[in-house]
Amino acid sequence: MRICFIGLGHLNSAILAGLLAGGYDRENITATTQSQTSASQRSTEFGIEVLSTQAQLAANAQAVADADIVVLGVKPPHIVETARSIADALPKHATVVSVAAGITLANLTAALPEKQPVIRTMPNVALTVGKGVVAMARGATVTADQMENVDKVFAGSGTVIHVEEDQLNAVTAIAGSGPGYVFRFANALAQAGTALGLESATAQELARLTLVGAGTMLETPGADPTALEDSIATPGGVTEAALQSLDAAGFDQLVVDAVKANVARSEELGA
Numbered sequence: 001m002r003i004c005f006i007g008l009g010h011l012n013s014a015i016l017a018g019l020l021a022g023g024y025d026r027e028n029i030t031a032t033t034q035s036q037t038s039a040s041q042r043s044t045e046f047g048i049e050v051l052s053t054q055a056q057l058a059a060n061a062q063a064v065a066d067a068d069i070v071v072l073g074v075k076p077p078h079i080v081e082t083a084r085s086i087a088d089a090l091p092k093h094a095t096v097v098s099v100a101a102g103i104t105l106a107n108l109t110a111a112l113p114e115k116q117p118v119i120r121t122m123p124n125v126a127l128t129v130g131k132g133v134v135a136m137a138r139g140a141t142v143t144a145d146q147m148e149n150v151d152k153v154f155a156g157s158g159t160v161i162h163v164e165e166d167q168l169n170a171v172t173a174i175a176g177s178g179p180g181y182v183f184r185f186a187n188a189l190a191q192a193g194t195a196l197g198l199e200s201a202t203a204q205e206l207a208r209l210t211l212v213g214a215g216t217m218l219e220t221p222g223a224d225p226t227a228l229e230d231s232i233a234t235p236g237g238v239t240e241a242a243l244q245s246l247d248a249a250g251f252d253q254l255v256v257d258a259v260k261a262n263v264a265r266s267e268e269l270g271a
């Protein structure tokens with residue numbers, strides 16, 4: 001199966017790194033970037049052929065010509081024009097996968113030949129460390145086999161979840177933006193430590209490693225956050241006192257409100 005990455009920035013590089021770590025044959029991967037400098041750097045880094053649109057205007061069309069899967073990883077404002085630019089060169093069966101935030105299946109299918117299989121994904125940034133979550137919504141003409149093949153492309157960088165397109169804004173609000181909420185919490189915890197008299201660097205290290213450790217506990221199959229919370233919150237103890245303070249401040253409702261604000265913003269942006 002030949003895979004073509006259009007754009008090889010943060011996100012597509014992370015997906016590619018996951019594929020290569022799983023032993024995927026480099027001969028079956030092609031990529032493009034805009035600048036020649038990037039193309040040379042990425043080619044050396046990953047040991048694959050990388051064309052640049054700066055050096056060859058038709059680089060994208062050339063790169064997709066024998067592809068089975070094309071992963072569009074350019075910035076959202078350029079996705080539709082990039083899809084249009086490869087439309088005539090795409091093999092009929094090639095599945096076009098978009099990782100762009102906010103670009104709908106309708107936007108994509110309108111830019112591509114009729115019946116071209118299209119998948120819209122919502123990946124999160126943790127893909128860059130091989131622990132991402134990727135939600136996928138498939139277009140009307142995508143077969144089960146094509147879906148399975150695209151699942152495999154992401155298997156090395158994250159966990160794939162299939163959803164309907166109308167659920168993608170909710171997915172974005174939880175998993176797409178989720179790392180941002182966790183980073184904010186890490187910062188707040190560190191600041192609380194500093195306020196208690198710890199050295200700033202020590203407080204940051206404590207907060208960071210605590211989140212990593214707790215995250216690893218949550219990674220255990222079947223892990224239940226409520227049961228884990230109960231296991232350390234002894235009645236009358238110090239953890240319980242802190243959790244009661246969070247409850248009194250309406251912590252859970254604050255999270256619900258934040259997630260709703262995220263969805264409202266997605267809707268304003270027309271996603």
Ligand SMILES: NC(=O)c1ccc[n+]([C@@H]2O[C@H](COP(=O)([O-])OP(=O)(O)OC[C@H]3O[C@@H](n4cnc5c(N)ncnc54)[C@H](OP(=O)(O)O)[C@@H]3O)[C@@H](O)[C@H]2O)c1
Nearest residue numbers: 007008009010011033034035038073074075076100101125
């Ligand atoms: N980063 C994330 O955490 C994240 C999370 C979820 C979704 N996404 C989505 O992923 C997509 C890419 O984001 P990113 O952060 O990876 O962006 P990025 O690092 O800026 O990478 C964009 C890549 O596209 C290349 N490019 C630009 N125009 C091109 C063209 N006409 N033809 C071929 N390649 C072209 C750039 O080339 P140069 O290297 O020459 O500049 C670069 O390699 C976006 O649509 C974004 O919504 C990103």
